[in-house]
Amino acid sequence: MIDRTDSGWWRDAVFYQIYPRSFSDSDGDGIGDLRGIEERLAYLSELGVDALWISPFFKSPMKDFGYDISDYEDVDPIFGGLDDFRSLLAAAHERGIRIVVDLVVNHSSDEHPWFEAARSSKDDPRHGWYIWKPIEGRKPPNNWISLFEQRSAWYPNEETGEWYLATFTRNQPEFDWRNPELRKAIYGAARFWLDLGADGFRMDVATAYFKDAKYRSNPFSWNLVPDLLQKHVYDRNRPEVHGVFKEFRALADSYGDRMLIGETHGLDPALAASCHGERDDELHMAFNFDFLFRPWGARSFRESAERWYRLLPEGAWPNFTLSNHDQKRHYYRYRAGADSDGRARVAAAMLLCLRGTPFLYYGEEIGMTCGRIPKAALRDPLGLSTWPLPFGRDASRTPMQWDDSPNAGFGPAEPWLPVNADYKAKNVAAQRADPDSLWNWYASLIRLRKAEPALVSGDMAWLDAPADVMAWSRTREGRTVDVYLNFSGKTRSVDVRAGIAAAGTVAPAGSEVAAGERRLGPYEVFIVTRR
Ligand code: NOJ
Ligand code: MG
Numbered sequence: 279m280i281d282r283t284d285s286g287w288w289r290d291a292v293f294y295q296i297y298p299r300s301f302s303d304s305d306g307d308g309i310g311d312l313r314g315i316e317e318r319l320a321y322l323s324e325l326g327v328d329a330l331w332i333s334p335f336f337k338s339p340m341k342d343f344g345y346d347i348s349d350y351e352d353v354d355p356i357f358g359g360l361d362d363f364r365s366l367l368a369a370a371h372e373r374g375i376r377i378v379v380d381l382v383v384n385h386s387s388d389e390h391p392w393f394e395a396a397r398s399s400k401d402d403p404r405h406g407w408y409i410w411k412p413i414e415g416r417k418p419p420n421n422w423i424s425l426f427e428q429r430s431a432w433y434p435n436e437e438t439g440e441w442y443l444a445t446f447t448r449n450q451p452e453f454d455w456r457n458p459e460l461r462k463a464i465y466g467a468a469r470f471w472l473d474l475g476a477d478g479f480r481m482d483v484a485t486a487y488f489k490d491a492k493y494r495s496n497p498f499s500w501n502l503v504p505d506l507l508q509k510h511v512y513d514r515n516r517p518e519v520h521g522v523f524k525e526f527r528a529l530a531d532s533y534g535d536r537m538l539i540g541e542t543h544g545l546d547p548a549l550a551a552s553c554h555g556e557r558d559d560e561l562h563m564a565f566n567f568d569f570l571f572r573p574w575g576a577r578s579f580r581e582s583a584e585r586w587y588r589l590l591p592e593g594a595w596p597n598f599t600l601s602n603h604d605q606k607r608h609y610y611r612y613r614a615g616a617d618s619d620g621r622a623r624v625a626a627a628m629l630l631c632l633r634g635t636p637f638l639y640y641g642e643e644i645g646m647t648c649g650r651i652p653k654a655a656l657r658d659p660l661g662l663s664t665w666p667l668p669f670g671r672d673a674s675r676t677p678m679q680w681d682d683s684p685n686a687g688f689g690p691a692e693p694w695l696p697v698n699a700d701y702k703a704k705n706v707a708a709q710r711a712d713p714d715s716l717w718n719w720y721a722s723l724i725r726l727r728k729a730e731p732a733l734v735s736g737d738m739a740w741l742d743a744p745a746d747v748m749a750w751s752r753t754r755e756g757r758t759v760d761v762y763l764n765f766s767g768k769t770r771s772v773d774v775r776a777g778i779a780a781a782g783t784v785a786p787a788g789s790e791v792a793a794g795e796r797r798l799g800p801y802e803v804f805i806v807t808r809r
Pocket of ligand 2: 302303304305306307308311356
């Protein structure tokens with residue numbers, strides 16, 4: 279059971295993101311669903327995760343696979359019904375697993391009744407819930423772009439003679455967050471899920487809610503597609519958003535131990551850091567995406583982590599992510615032939631031992647990679663509009679590889695996206711049975727976190743180490759955990775402190791480690807505890 283008085287649970291939790299279409303298909307329609315997730319809860323418990331973030335499962339025409347919502351208070355029949363959500367939540371809570379749902383309120387679907395009313399007439403009370411500009415000639419009001427359509431973000435609405443704004447696909451018209459009635463409606467939808475018992479929200483493109491009041495064109499930048507040569511300073515990332523974050527925080531806090539994590543849109547960690555608020559009165563966490571864009575290397579990740587820690591305001595708690603449904607999986611990004619698994623182990627130890635809440639993405643625990651998807655099988659609007667450039671997201675959303683049976687055990691029917699070609703060798707069943715597998719490495723690191731609270735909430739200090747090695751120490755209540763990660767394919771020597779070996783193959787777990795020089799083999803991890 280979960281403890282509703284534990285208001286800081288999200289600081290200690292290992293989060294696991296599920297892309298529900300792709301996790302487990304219980305009813306054989308080729309698409310994953312909520313019952314499928316419930317059936318896999320025992321698996322998630324065994325892996326040891328504490329909280330799930332489930333990508334959208336609400337009513338949707340699926341133009342952006344659920345990120346276009348047409349009813350904020352219902353489950354799409356593809357995924358099940360509200361009772362399936364209730365049942366999943368109760369079963370997860372029974373196991374002590376929390377569930378954070380995806381709140382997509384920068385935009386709705388164009389099939390949401392709110393938008394249908396809004397577009398019907400300027401006199402409709404909901405008209406002002408969305409963003410409009412009068413059509414004057416053929417030129418759109420400014421240079422803002424639809425990321426997923428690679429064209430202007432302004433679309434004509436004949437009924438009112440106005441443009442509406444949609445910066446993802448044309449089917450995702452954007453709300454006007456300056457409108458108080460709209461805000462009330464959104465807070466109502468948030469309450470709906472909090473009342474059902476959801477443990478919080480992942481807030482989709484949270485820093486995009488506000489647009490420039492003067493609708494100025496974005497300045498030029500050397501970004502290539504999909505950003506079409508512009509810096510997003512006027513169509514998102516406006517300061518007004520902090521006021522809304524404060525309102526959301528007050529709402530979440532009024533329910534007790536719920537949490538908010540925002541997706542910030544813009545690759546700037548400083549922007550993400552600012553979303554915590556100066557007085558810890560905005561989002562509980564804002565995604566730190568910097569690892570998603572870092573080249574492999576001890577220096578590169580250490581620099582990134584140091585910068586993030588520096589940027590966070592007093593009292594804010596860090597978080598780290600290596601993969602999600604929008605970017606290439608990190609196993610693929612850092613692949614290096616026969617060294618790929620070694621790198622994945624180092625990456626896992628980094629993610630699970632740094633100071634900050636780790637977010638895993640389904641399948642990373644078995645080293646799922648991004649395969650080639652034939653053009654005819656592409657589904658992602660971004661992938662389709664930018665093909666053959668490598669921006670599509672389908673390769674990161676392929677079905678979870680459970681076993682070596684047909685469809686990788688995902689379900690009885692052909693899945694909505696093709697299963698990765700490597701599934702016969704790389705799957706949960708095979709890796710669970712192999713004590714040296716990546717899966718068992720993840721599970722053992724998560725167990726180690728539970729056994730050593732210093733790894734979860736301890737202070738952190740960097741340790742001196744050669745250039746290819748990232749080393750740090752976590753301390754809490756007299757207990758210390760030292761972590762040494764060799765990011766290179768060569769042996770490196772480190773000066774270790776005395777203690778007890780906790781993980782890695784440098785010394786058998788539980789054996790005493792004397793202070794002095796130790797050799798770390800290629801991609802070797804060594805974790806030592808001490809009292
Ligand atoms: C960010 C989400 O992570 C992405 O998947 C989605 O397409 C856009 N927001 C639009 O909602
Ligand atoms: Mg299904």
